Amino acid sequence: MPATASHRLTSLIAAVLLAGASSSHAQLTPATPAAAPAQAAPATPVKVSYGQWQASFDAFARADLEKAPAKQGTLFVGSSTIRMWTTLAQDFRQLPVVINRGFGGSTMADCNRFARDLVVRYQPSQVLVYAGDNDLAEGRTPAQVLESFREFVGTVRAELPGVRIDYISIKPSPSRVGLLEKARETNALIGAYVQSLPNAGYIDIFTPMMTAEGTPRPELFLGDRLHLNETGYQLWQSIIAARLTGVPVAPGAPAPAAVTAATAVPAVLTTSASTRPLPSAPAQAPAHAVTATAAR
Numbered sequence: 001m002p003a004t005a006s007h008r009l010t011s012l013i014a015a016v017l018l019a020g021a022s023s024s025h026a027q028l029t030p031a032t033p034a035a036a037p038a039q040a041a042p043a044t045p046v047k048v049s050y051g052q053w054q055a056s057f058d059a060f061a062r063a064d065l066e067k068a069p070a071k072q073g074t075l076f077v078g079s080s081t082i083r084m085w086t087t088l089a090q091d092f093r094q095l096p097v098v099i100n101r102g103f104g105g106s107t108m109a110d111c112n113r114f115a116r117d118l119v120v121r122y123q124p125s126q127v128l129v130y131a132g133d134n135d136l137a138e139g140r141t142p143a144q145v146l147e148s149f150r151e152f153v154g155t156v157r158a159e160l161p162g163v164r165i166d167y168i169s170i171k172p173s174p175s176r177v178g179l180l181e182k183a184r185e186t187n188a189l190i191g192a193y194v195q196s197l198p199n200a201g202y203i204d205i206f207t208p209m210m211t212a213e214g215t216p217r218p219e220l221f222l223g224d225r226l227h228l229n230e231t232g233y234q235l236w237q238s239i240i241a242a243r244l245t246g247v248p249v250a251p252g253a254p255a256p257a258a259v260t261a262a263t264a265v266p267a268v269l270t271t272s273a274s275t276r277p278l279p280s281a282p283a284q285a286p287a288h289a290v291t292a293t294a295a296r
Helices: 003-028 053-066 108-113 131-137 143-161 174-195 228-241
Strands: 073-080 099-100 124-128 164-168 202-204
Touching: 099 124, 108 143, 124 143, 131 143, 131 174, 143 164, 143 174, 164 174, 174 202, 202 228
Parallel strands: 073 099, 073 124, 124 164, 164 202
Antiparallel strands: none
16 A cells, blocks of 8 residues: 555544544543433434435345345446446356346445445355446545445445455546546555455456557447447456356366466457357447446
8 A cells, every 4th residue: 555545544543543542531530420321212224315326226126026136146236337237147147146236327435335235235155346436537536445445345244254355446448548547546555455355356457458558448448438348348257257256166177276466367358258259340339338328
């Protein structure tokens, strides 16, 4: 972690300790004997307000009522890149259960805020998170995105200590080329943090989505230059497939090799892990895209 982020976190811890010490000192100060505490009122369930994403959460609730996902599944959560991946379950059909909980326009901060409804309630065995680029676009710093992810991990692991968590790196979008350096910094911060966690991983999709000249590969994006087209999703599928832990292993077959954050990923698109053929020409808006112009 860069010195500035480390210093900020150290200062925050010191402030919390100081506040705790002041509170303890105040409790030791003689005071007028307090009256007997009133009987506590019964706890009332707190209704969560989903704000601008109410429609998305209503859709999740309807889907759960229609067919509740089985526990111990593989859950993808994050912004519109996940939401628009409508063939997710088909693309990873080797998995017994695939759950898509992407909601367009969301940030890492939003994923953290709603972590219990998005993740904990489903009790998955693996969670893959794609969020952060909208945070940067809204003016948050890489350190703030890291902090939101740290809190997300803490919330999920508090109730699901054995769940695997993988962070999918922020992608390099042509429409957000001005944020490339911040994306790199955020990816580096979260990648370093993930390496310190047990049962966690960092999936680098940033590197293979860049040209040799250091610019985003335009052939991977829709016309809005922000969302993935069919070719882009095939690339993601080929990289992520190697990092899934819920894939059944045939009797007698060797276990898949461990993949770490330092492991190189393919720089060009391959079809070895893809279930769909590569298009011979730039793809039109796929089924994933729905209406790609509005949601981020």
